[in-house]
Amino acid sequence: MAIQPGTSIAAVQAGLPLDPLENRILLCHATGLTRVQLITQGDRPLTPDEAARLDDLVARRLRGEPIAYIVGRREFFGLDFQVGPAVLIPRPDTELIVELALERLPQERLPQERLPQDRLPQDRLPQNTPRLLDMGTGSGAIAVAVAHTRPDTAVTALDVSPDALAVAQANAAANGARVRFLHSSWFDALAAGEMFDVIASNPPYIAAGDDHLAQGDLRFEPVGALTDHADGLSALRTIIAGSPRHLVPGGWLLLEHGYDQAEAVRALLADAGYTEVQSWCDLAGIERVSGGRFAH
Numbered sequence: 001m002a003i004q005p006g007t008s009i010a011a012v013q014a015g016l017p018l019d020p021l022e023n024r025i026l027l028c029h030a031t032g033l034t035r036v037q038l039i040t041q042g043d044r045p046l047t048p049d050e051a052a053r054l055d056d057l058v059a060r061r062l063r064g065e066p067i068a069y070i071v072g073r074r075e076f077f078g079l080d081f082q083v084g085p086a087v088l089i090p091r092p093d094t095e096l097i098v099e100l101a102l103e104r105l106p107q108e109r110l111p112q113e114r115l116p117q118d119r120l121p122q123d124r125l126p127q128n129t130p131r132l133l134d135m136g137t138g139s140g141a142i143a144v145a146v147a148h149t150r151p152d153t154a155v156t157a158l159d160v161s162p163d164a165l166a167v168a169q170a171n172a173a174a175n176g177a178r179v180r181f182l183h184s185s186w187f188d189a190l191a192a193g194e195m196f197d198v199i200a201s202n203p204p205y206i207a208a209g210d211d212h213l214a215q216g217d218l219r220f221e222p223v224g225a226l227t228d229h230a231d232g233l234s235a236l237r238t239i240i241a242g243s244p245r246h247l248v249p250g251g252w253l254l255l256e257h258g259y260d261q262a263e264a265v266r267a268l269l270a271d272a273g274y275t276e277v278q279s280w281c282d283l284a285g286i287e288r289v290s291g292g293r294f295a296h
């Protein structure tokens with residue numbers, strides 16, 4: 001569609017072809033105006049530059065590109081995250097694993113004390129520092145949300161994608177969250193004997209060839225964040241098998257997985273010797289996270 005410069009902002013907004021929320025987000029992005037300014041400046045004519053920018057944004061959205069990639073941002077756990085094609089767009093469902101991890105981190109060890117984790121070698125952290133590992137951090141959503149909420153925790157986040165790690169690092173800095181980032185395929189870059197109270201992961205879990213990969217937002221997201229190129233459970237199996245070597249006695253492994261994988265993941269956890277194996281439901285009532293403790 002060709003948006004005419006000189007048309008009032010209110011008239012342009014009324015004529016845009018997307019749903020009202022998306023129309024407003026793209027109009028704000030094209031003009032640099034806030035939601036309130038769109039109303040207070042509704043009579044102002046759109047400049048030629050704004051009209052051209054808006055045309056481009058609307059065309060991208062009409063081609064199916066996720067709105068989060070178009071504006072480059074997504075809110076997660078009350079924090080603002082930069083997102084782009086190198087990272088999965090953080091989903092509201094993933095807030096569940098953050099809440100479960102926060103509930104399971106040891107309390108009152110170093111209340112509210114900020115740790116200079118990025119300068120301290122891991123083996124020199126005070127022994128009683130709570131520790132969390134986020135495996136496959138993507139945008140850094142889980143790690144940054146935990147580190148922001150519990151600044152006394154030593155949070156480590158890893159990913160196999162250097163481009164994702166760059167985005168995650170920027171998100172940690174922008175949100176004032178101290179996170180140690182590792183470029184690693186699952187456990188490869190972790191030192192032997194490096195232990196965590198909680199390991200959390202939202203790994204790729206869509207099976208190769210699954211129809212969902214060719215639908216909706218997923219068409220635009222990094223394939224390595226979505227599928228394990230196998231049966232959907234291979235990354236989950238690797239993490240379940242390797243975590244006992246990096247969990248303190250009684251430490252928790254928490255795994256986000258597909259809507260139909262909870263039973264299989266619970267079986268994998270139980271077979272590997274985890275206890276208190278259970279699943280938790282997301283807001284839609286779907287078993288979305290499964291986990292257990294490893295006693296040693």
Ligand SMILES: C[S@@+](CC[C@H](N)C(=O)[O-])C[C@H]1O[C@@H](n2cnc3c(N)ncnc32)[C@H](O)[C@@H]1O
Pocket residue numbers: 087088089090091094135136137138139140141142158159160161164184185186202203204205224225226
């Ligand atoms: C589903 S995304 C999760 C991103 C983020 N944690 C979230 O919840 O929004 C999975 C992430 O796992 C990463 N990943 C895939 N294979 C990996 C591997 N072998 N080792 C480490 N990370 C891997 C991907 O690059 C991607 O960032």
